[in-house]
Amino acid sequence: MYDYVIVGAGSAGCVLAARLSEDPGVTVCLVEAGPPDTAEEVHIPYAFAKLFRTGLDWDYDTHDEPFCENRRIYLPRGRVLGGTSSMNAMVYIRGNRADYDDWNQPGWSYAELLPYFRRSEDNERGADFYHGAGGPLGVAEGRSRNPMTTAFVEAALQAGYPANDDFNGPAQDGFGRYQVTQRAGKRCSTAAGFLRPALPRPNLTVETDLQVHRVLVENGRAAGITGQRFGQALTIRAEREVILAAGAYNSPQLLMLSGIGPADLLRAFGIPVVLDQPQVGANLQDHPQTNLNFLHSEPVSLMVTAEERYIRQFVLERSGPLTSNGPEVGGFVRTRDGLTEPDAQFHVAPMMFAEGGLGSPTSHAISYGACVLKPLSRGTVHIVSPDPTAKPRISHNYYAEPADLDVAVRGLRIGLEIARQEGLARYTEKLHLPPESESDSDLRTHVRRYTQTLFHPAGTCAMGTVVDAELRVRGMAGLRVVDASVMPSLVRGNTNAPTIAIAEKAADLIRGAEPLPAASLA
Template sequence: MYDYVIVGAGSAGCVLAARLSEDPDVKVCLVEAGPADTSPTVHVPAAFGKLFRTRVDWDLDTHGEPNLNGRRIYLPRGRVLGGSSSINAMIYIRGNRLDYDGWGQPGWSYDELLPYFIRSEDNERGASEFHGVGGPMTVADGRSRNVMSTAFVEAAIQAGYPTNDDFNGAEQDGFGLYQVNQRDGKRCSAAVAFLHPAMSRPNLTVETNVEVHRVSFDGDRATGVIGSRLDEELVIRAEREVIVSAGAYNSPHLLQLSGIGPAELLRALEVPVVLDQPEVGRNLQDHPHVMLVFAHSQPVSLLIASDPKYGQEFVEHGTGPLTSNIGEAGGFFRSEDGLPAPDMQFIAGPVMFADGGLGMPTDHAISFGACLLTPRSRGSVTIASDDPTAKAKIRHNYYDDDADLRAMVEGVRRGLEISRQRSLAPYTERQVGGPESESDADLREHVRRATQTEFHPVGTCAMGTVVDAELRVRGVEGLRVVDASVMPTVIRGNTNAPTIAIAEKAADLILGRQPLAPAAVVSASTA
């Protein structure tokens, strides 16, 4: 028997386990389906692509996407301590003030959430009105500084965009080099930052390689979880609460398997209904992304990282190409006049990025492209079977709203414009798999053919519909959801840092602590 059982040791789960177990009178159990994060590859930033479709990846994909020529899109998700923060590109972005203010949820405005971002942070640039030091999560400037990343930023400036040396500061618009979650050149995942320092506490138990099959109930109150390690069934009891932190795909999947979801679907699959809640699994959002890839003859891409001397440099000094997070540079811009905040983000990497990260680089290359930050299209996650080991049916419905497709066409057009600037001339000798022309028709077809996920799913257990403003599942007792699935709308940027901030605030809510005082930042507009 534990006070709190947390399902999922990803970004949110690691934060919750660490923060809740700070109270020595509270017993916490953190349950993770995957293994410990002991693989050396997890901690080498440039190697995260090698983790795709391995035992530390849930290896999900969408069903055929109707607006992407029926293609199935690969969706990597971390299945390991640290979750997706152990296999992601480590970009530290908070999003825009308008994102949080637009949620319309009490306690979740930008000013109210900013102190939780700051509490988590240990920024190597030092403390400021927007940044913190001394927190568990290291935020650092990238150490790779590939010449192509610098050239990309210069090209964006040549194309007329402003510079920005802090996307999490007073303004979000502009181009620059990203800060990353790295410590001494190595990945600083949520497990490294929050969980490992807490694992020696006697009141915290971490169970790995345990797949949770359902939440157990006594009437309408959650009492624990039922799962298995290999063929051994495990029952873990929660005296106070069960907290589901399994991510935007797996959290609604688990709720539905537990009897919380659309009653018609659950009955059809012979799942006993605990609560008819049709919004569980709906409202799925993501940032669609279209890469442009340019091959060249300059021996400066991350292909050089296989040279043993760079492995030695990484081990001895924490520098060199193996510290690259791939997406080293980028920026935020508005695809049309009159928008209140950026609706597009560029990410650029000094490598040939093909097939959603599954393709092998064959040449020295640079890859960059836009992702849509404010999609109108909505998808869904539903169980396809009452067998808890069966994967969910996921459909993002990318470009279901044609406005999304029009915006992505403009994003590709802007990327092609940047590619023609003089600073990128040495690195854009040959385009690989680009559009046939820059006509609207050809760009639309290219977007349908080349769209991949930007790995930012949210919204499937949203505040205001599935959970309340304290993240309690509405209609039952003793059950919360704490992860990216509770975001009513996706934020303008990478979702890892916001997920950590959500969990930081959730820990205070769960323990009944006073919320951190809203930030008194006069100029705290990131619009």
């Protein structure tokens, strides 16, 4: 028996476990389906793609995507301490001020969340109005600084876009270098930043290799969880709350397996309906991105990381190509006139990045593309079996709304225009798998054929429908959801930092602490 049982030791779960266990008067159990984060590839920044399709990856795919030529699109998610923060590209982006204000949820405006972003942050630039120093999460300048990514920013400026040296400051628009969740050249996952310093606490227990099968519900209240470790059934009980922090795919799956979800679907699989909640698993959103891979003969891409001199540089100096997070630079643009905020984001990597990261680089290359920041399309996550080990059916429905495809095509045009600038000329010798032409029709076909995920699923247990503004599951006592699934709509940017801030605020909500004072914004 513990006071709090947290399911999922990922971007949110590690934060919750660390913050809740700060109170020595409560007991906390953090449960993770995967193993400890001891694999070397977790901590070497550039090695993250080597974790794809391994035992540290949930290894999901979409169902046939009807607006992407019925392709199935690979969806990696971390199955290890740190969750996807142990295998992501480490870009530290918070999103746009308007994103949080538009949620229209009490306590979740940008002014109210900014103090939680600052609390978590240990930014090597130091503290200021927008940033924090001394927090658990290392936020650093990238140490790779590949000449190709430097050239891309130069080319973007030549194309007429502004420079931006802080995408988490007063404005998002423009191009520049991304800050990354690293400390001293190594990945700073939430397991490394938040959980590891908390492990010596006697009131914190971490259970790894334990896949939760369902939430126990007794007398209308969440009372614990059941699951299996290496074939052995285990039950862990919660005196105060069960908190699902399993992510936008697994949290709705666990709710459905526990009898909380669309009643007709649950009955079809013989699962007793505990709570008819049709919005569980609905409202799925993601950032679709279509990459351009420009091949060239300059020996400066991340294909060089296997060379002994760069391995030695990483080991001795914690610098060089092995510290690259992949998308070292990027930017935010408005693809048409009349927009109040950016609608597309570029990620630029000094490498050939094909097939969602599953393709092996065959040439030196620079890879980049624009993602759709505020998609209108919505998908679903549904169980396909009462067997808890069966993967859920994930349908993102990318480009179901034609306006999303319009943004993607305009973003593709901007990417092609940047490639024509003098600053990038030496790295754009040949476009790999080019569109047939630059007509609207051919660019639309190209987008449908080559779109991949940007790894940012959200929205499937949204505030206002599935959970309330304190992240409590509506209609069920003792049960909360705290992860990216509670976002009513996607933020304009990478989702790791927002998920950490959500967990920071949730920890205060759960322990009844006074919220941090809202920031005074002009």
